[in-house]
Amino acid sequence: MGTELQKMGLSENEPPEIWNINKPDYVVKIHRAYFESGAKxxxxxxxGANRIKLAEYGLVNRLEDINAAGVRLAREAVGEKGFVxxxxxxxxxxIEPLGDLSFDEAYDIFYEQARALIRAGADAIILETMSDLGEIRAALLAAKDAGDISVIASMTYAERERTLTGTDPETAAVVLESLGAHAVGVNCSGGPKELEKVVEILCRATNLPVLVEPNAGMPELINGRTMFKExxxxxxxxxxxFxxxxxxxxxxCCGSTPEHTAAIAGELQGLKPNHRSRLFPLRAAGRSRTEKIGHNCFPVIIGERINPTGKKYLADEIREGKTKVIKADAISKEKAGAHLLDVNVGVPGVDEPALMKAAVxxxxxxxxxxxxxxxxxxxTLEAGLKAYHGKAVVNSVTAETESLKKILPLVKRYxxxxxxxxxxxxxxxxxxxxxxxxxARILEYAQDLGIPSKDLIIDCLTLAVSAEPRSALVTLESIELVRKILGLPTVLGVSNIxxxxxxxxxxxxxxxxxxxxRGLDAAIINPLDTDMLDAFYAGAMIAGRDKNAEHYVARFSQTVNEKKGESQVKDKELPSDKEPKMHPLMEAVIRGDRENITSLVEKSLDEKINPMDILDKxxxxxxxxxxxxxxxxxYFLPQLMLSADAMQEAFKRLKPELERVEKRYRGTVVLATVKGDIHDIGxxxxxxMLKNHGFNVVDxxxxxxxxxxxEAAQREKAEVIGLSALMTTTMPRxxxxxxxxxxxxxxxxxxxxxxxxTExxxxxxGADGYGKDAxxxxxxVSKLMEGKI
Known part of the structure; x- marks a missing residue:
């Protein structure tokens, strides 16, 4: 649509959506051309007809009209024979934590637009060109709440089949399917060749209908005209x-014409899609990783102990609203081998929902x-589920009626x-x-709410054998029964025994x-206990749960190599550490520890470390x-931005010290998004990033x-000008x-x-450099300042 509107004279100073009001005949003409070429x-x-985008043009008060007109014009073009x-x-x-917009604020904005489209008579909703899993989660919930309508959830992928914020296609499919998308897909993202692998992964990861809408290649500006090569x-x-x-x-998607649609429709004439009916295990997902539990998968470790019970230091930190220890615990447990992490913030006398959100x-x-x-x-659970950008596991629900009624609706909704x-x-x-x-009662209640059995894992309960000598046998028998009769995976908190x-x-x-x-699928244990981990991998292999001893060999080959390394170190009478310990300041930047980096700078200054050395070393x-x-x-964009935030905090404290010690000038960069372009995230x-590397930035x-x-570059005596443009129509600037x-x-x-x-x-x-990313x-810029380019 956008490319065709540009051909008809769309100005770079107006949003495409306003043509629904000002030039409706052109919009109808474009819709009709695609429909008559074979589009269904x-x-x-x-x-872009949402509150935030329309505000850029002073059109928020026209939001309802623009969306309603968009539906009406599409319907006029296709009648009742096509879908709108x-x-x-x-x-x-x-949205948080990458930005300032809360989940609830994003939800409200998406709900407003979805409701307008549904009221106007849209047949379905498509959430398209989304790059952030947290954002599309809010959009999907809002669209489903806005009306009884099918919702297609489509993301856009870049290099390595990852979205801008690091999500892979399998994880996207798992999260979006669990939230109730009626179809998932990929659009934009480059030409069709770039999307082949993404489509393959999506189709393996879900039984939902899969959509694919590639660009007609990446746009190129040739002789002042935007050209698409496909x-x-x-x-x-x-x-x-596909x-x-x-x-x-x-x-x-972008750059395609009615001629492209006609060719695609002709090629697909008479073809029937492959039937997909895979059985999937329970799947939990972070923003960029999916773990499988049960259904003959290798057992998983759920890292315990991010829990204030019996840990005064953690309880005190939670009461203060800090997360330093929580983050350190999470890092150490993941590094040690935890596949999932249990997060608990239950401390008396605190705002538990707010703390769960912060912890997540x-x-x-x-x-x-x-x-x-x-x-x-x-x-507390709802606060955590809103804040989480993946598919969480809720711990837990019981077979008590009150628990079933309170917990399972949240599980279903999120x-x-x-x-x-x-x-x-x-x-x-x-x-x-x-x-x-x-x-069985929990399973029945869950299924009545529409929660699939694959999203339920049963804890058969571990009791202390010191109090109940037969309790261990009962638990083991329960694991077998649940697995054989209900077909559900099982989990245990092992150390209670x-x-x-x-x-x-x-x-x-x-x-x-x-x-x-006996068939246990998930063990809640302390992954920092290496003997326990050894028992886990050995036990899984002996139980026939480790095909070809793959995980056992990987675990103990690494251990043997480490021990060999240790013995060699001892022979040479060197320190036993395999590598030098990283300075806490470096660690804080790499981990994005904004919360504690200022105190680390203070500590370094108290130790009389030169401010320039703190910065440079x-x-x-x-x-x-x-x-x-x-x-x-x-690392992906979230980690990059968190590290940048931590660096900003450190530099804020260090700046007055640096000015007292030495006036160092790395150069001035003037940045701008060019005329006619309102996109500026990149x-x-x-x-x-430039500020954190010591450059004076005028944005x-x-x-x-x-x-x-x-004029700004002349006034600021800048060495470098950085120019950004998202659209091919503004690139000529x-x-x-x-x-x-x-x-x-x-x-x-x-x-x-x-x-x-492009480069x-x-x-x-005649540009002096091309910035593919930050x-x-x-x-x-560093090389330009140093005269190396």
Whole structure:
């Protein structure tokens, strides 16, 4: 739609959506052209018709009218023979913890637009070109709440089949399916070749209908015109491949024309999609990782002890609203081998829901492991479920009627999995058969609410054998019954077995291996206990749960190598540490520990470390390491931004000290999004990264005229100008600015970037550098300042 509107004269100073009001005939004409070319459905011209985007043009008061007109015009074009799909795009800002927008605020904005589209008669809603899993979760819930309508949830992927914020296609499918999407998909993201792997993964990860809408290649500006290189026939050839992979809805996105649609429709004529009917285990997901539990999968470890019970230091920190220890615990347990992490903030006399939200945001920003939210308080659970950007496991629900009524509706609404405890109003059943009945009751209630059995895992309960000598046998029998009769996976908190006895760890290990042999799928244990971990991997192999001893060999090959390394170190009489301990300041930047980095700077200053050394030896190298991790795909945008935030806090404290010690000038960079373009997320990230590397940054904002940018660079005596443009229609402004600089022999170097900008285009317009992303931009600016380019 956007490309076709541009051909008809859409100005860079107006949003496409306003043509629903001002030039409706053109919109109808475009819809009709695609429909008559073979499209079965058209998406409304409402992609950016949300409150935040419309505010940029002073059009918030027209929101209802613009969305309603979008539906009406599409219906006029296709009549009753075609489907009208209401288009909802991203908000253009990040939600917490990456940005300032709360989950509830994002939900309200999406709800407002979805309701307008549904009231106007849309047949379905598509959430498209989403890059943040947290944002699309809010959008999906809002769209479903706005009316009884099918919702397609589509994300856009970049390099390594990851979204901008690091989500892989499997994780997206798991989270969106659990939240109730009627179909999932991928759109935009480059040409059809770039989407082939994404479609393949999506189709393996879900039985839901899968949609694919590639661009007609990446846009290029040739002789002042936006060109897309994919021909109608090449797009049609790929569409057949998509169907063979399992896609059931095939279309096209940016740069495609009615001719592309006609070719695709012709190629798909008479084809039937492949039937997909896979059985999936329970799946829990973080933002960028999915873990599978049960259904013949290798057992998993749920890391315990992020729990204030019996830990005064953690309880005190939680009361103070801090998360330093929680984050450190999460990092250490994931590194030690936990597949999931249990999070509990239950401390008397605190605002537990607020603390659960803070803890979830802190932990999910620090580790990739999926989270188990541990509370019996519905308000606390809901706060955590809203804050979480993945598919959590709720710990827990019982077979008591009150618990079932309070907990399971939250599980259903937020697409979580849940641990069911085998206890009811009478307490903990004494026999395995009675525990089975409690589990069956939970299953029945869950299924009545529409929660699939694959999202339920049963805790058969571990009691202290010191008090109940037969309790271990009852628990083991219960595991077998639940698995065989109900077909559900099981979980245990293992260490309860040894309460009140000496040498607890010995008994814990023995019970764990016995439980694994009976079919235990998830063990809640302390992953920092290496003997317990050894027992876990050995027990899983002996129980026949480790195909080809793959996990056992990986575990103990690593251990043997480490021990060899230790012995070699001892022989040479060197320190036993395998690598030098990282300075706490570096660690804080790399982990994004904004909360504690100021105190670490204070400590370093108290130790008489030169402020310049703090910056040059610790902070800058740490940020460079974050950049390297980002480039290698180990870190994604969330980690990059958190590290940048931590660096900003450190620099804020260090700045007055640096000014007293030495006036050091790394150079001034003027940044701007060019005239006619209101997109600035990428430019804002570049600004943060440049500031953290010690550059003086003058950020002019977005939609900035050429003359204003040049004048600012002259006024600020800048060495470098950084220009951003998202749309091909605004990219020419970059070339115009460079021409002005060269014509007037001005001393500025220019670096360019943006979604549609390529290295080739940067060379063609005479730019001095191309910033593919924020990390690349910093590297290029550094080289420009040093005269290396």
């Amino acid at each position: 459905a058209v998406t409304t011209n409402t992609f 799909v209401g288009s909802i795009g991203p908000l253009g800002v990040f 021909t109608p026939q090449s797009m049609a050839n790929y569409s057949k491949k 169907v063979s992979l399992g896609a059931v809805m095939v279309g096209s 945001q802190a932990v999910q920003s620090t580790v990739n492991a999926p989270l188990v939210l541990d509370s019996s308080n519905p308000c 697409g979580a999995a849940v641990i069911g405890l085998c206890l009811d109003e009478r307490g903990i059943p004494e026999s395995a058969e009675e525990r089975l009945k409690a589990a 040894s309460f009140g006895l000496p040498m607890r760890s010995v008994l814990n290990r023995a019970f764990l291996t016995a439980a694994l042999e 610790y902070l800058i190298p740490a940020l460079e390491e974050v950049g390297r991790k980002y480039e290698k795909g180990e 430019k804002n990230i570049v600004a943060i 002019l904002g977005k939609n900035i005229p050429n003359e204003t940018i040049i 970059m070339g115009e600015i460079i021409d002005i600089i060269k014509k007037n022999n001005l001393p500025f170097k220019v670096i360019v970037g943006g979604a549609a900008v 080739r285009y940067a060379r063609e317009i 990390v690349a931009a910093v590297n290029i």
